[in-house]
Amino acid sequence: MSHIERAEALRNDQTVHYNCAQAVLVAFADEMGLSEEQAFGLGAHFGGGMRHGATCGAVTGALMVLGELGYNEKDAGCILREFQQRHGALDCAALLAQSRQRGEEKKAHCDGLVYELVQTLDALEEQEGS
Secondary structure: OOHHHHHHHHHHOOOOOOOHHHHHHHHOHHHHOOOHHHHHHHOOOOHHHHHHHOEOHHHHHHHHHHHHOOOOHHHHHHHHHHHHHHHOOOEHHHHHHHHHHOOOOHHHHHHHHHHHHHHHHHHHHHHHHO
8 A cells, every 4th residue: 555545544533633754654654664543642642742832743744754764954954845845834723724714624734834744745755766
C-alpha cells in the first residue's frame, strides 16, 4: 500500500480517529523504523495545531517524518515555505478559518492537507532517490 493510500485509509477509518499528524506519521511508520502504535502515540497531541490552534498537525507530522528520515533543515524550510505560499498560513486555526469562509467541510479540508503533505514527502523521497 502506498503512503497516500495508507493515509486515506487512516483518515477514513471510522473506528479510530487519526488526527492529521498521526495520519502522516503512521503512513511513514515503516520507513521511520516505528511501529504503527509508536507513530500513533508520537502524533497524539499534535492534532488541532498541538491542541490549541498552532501549527497544523499535518505540517508537524511531515516535519517529524523529515527529521526521522534524516532530511536537512533546507528541505524542511522548503516544505514550510511552499505550504505557507499555497495556503497563506501554517496555523491550524487560520487554516480552518479560511476553510470555513470558503464553505468547506472541516474533515475534507484537513484530509486534503494530510494528503498534500504525504504527496510532498513522497515527491521529496523520489527526488532524493534519483
